[in-house]
Amino acid sequence: MDKISLAGLAIGMVAIVGGQVLEGGHVSSLVQPTALLIVCGGTLGAVLLQSPLHIFKRGMWMAKWVWAPPVIEQKRMIDQILNWSQLSRREGLLALENHIPGIKDQFTKKGLQLLVDGADPERIRELLEVEINTFEDEWRQSAKIWESAGGYSPTIGILGAVMGLIHVMENLSDPTKLGSGIAVAFVATIYGVGLANLIYLPIAGKLKYYIMRMVASREMLIDGLVGIAVGDNPRIIESRLKGYLL
Template sequence: MKFDYISLTGISLALIAILGGQFLEGGNLGSLIQLTAFMIVIGGTLGAIMLQHSLPVFLRGVKMLKWVFRPPLNDFHKMAADLVSWSHLARRGGLLALEPVMEDQDDPFMKKGIQMLVDGVEPNVLRSALWIDIAVYEERTKKAAKVWEAAGGYSPTIGILGAVLGLIHVMENLSDPSKLGAGIAVAFVATIYGVGSANLFFLPVANKLKSIVQEDITRREMFIEGLIAIANGENPRIIEAKVRGYLN
């Protein structure tokens, strides 16, 4: 995995712009730090998404968070070169010559595909079996990415809920001016936390994860097309022309 610096740059730029604007306007940055508002928004959002999703889906979504900064390496150029190399190997030594290649694979999906190819499975059966794997993978991973999408939907509303709670606190203490400031602060800061976390973190994370998943699915489709071409005994040059279409 490689580190995705644009994700770190994006979140840093957003925070610097917002906090910098607050500072330039003469605001106190410390006024944006409210533990009560944080508990209401983040705790409430967390509870809502846990209620919406099953435990495996929720945990998978949390585990996928690291992909935002360290996404899986989908090297399409290497995949294209490997498929062409395997086609030459199969053309010279037959499909059984790919058995050592299968043993070198760490990706279970690729290992399964090459194993079926070496075993002489019919191309249409091979395609069908691997497409089922892709469909299951897509459903599981995109459902997990929607954990963050759900968080982006709930947090602004829960921020408004925090604002209402803060205003209730204000109304209850109108006779005591010393307590009005804290209630008003919670009201406004909770709204900032809700809207800010949704638009600066939760929704961008969800969309980035879905794009990463889609890229991985495209890589798997490329792998299937290459394997089918090898199974059909197509000329390596034709196979190269096919798989290079995915590089665009």
């Protein structure tokens, strides 16, 4: 569980609600189901319109990383690469073939298989970097649905505000209906800006951070495999790979 995400969300909400109370307002005045429907429904519709379904589904699935980050074990990977390096120096590259069936990650498995097959170091780097670029592009596109939601939400909030004001203008002759229309108008703007800056954009930023870490881990793996292929000393490989650690 990522405690800093929970803390950030809680602090943001407490600050807004607390400010409302300190100003003498009521928390209930911030609760407007109509405004919430307009902002959330409109934002969802806009995001769905711009995104292919598989990108949208993956982006929604990735949101769980905010609370349960993906496991990125760079230190364990360095130890594994150093073990492969030492084994290959003692027994040759073919000795690594026995390790391939036990590898679950398909990217790692492919890289080690290329190494065992005796592929040229630069060819290994070229083939694996193509996969990294594709991986990064696909996952960044998925993370962008939250960034897009952060862009659409304030505008939809303004749309809700205009709709509320239209309602007010239509009922100028009936003062009892003016309050609800004005409330929807202003609260819709709050929802639009608040959701964008407290939820959508922060989620997008955190997802991009984890994608960057995953890409860096794959680049580290390539560097290690190429080092083994050219016969670098394990200590040199270890020193180079530690530069990837954050």
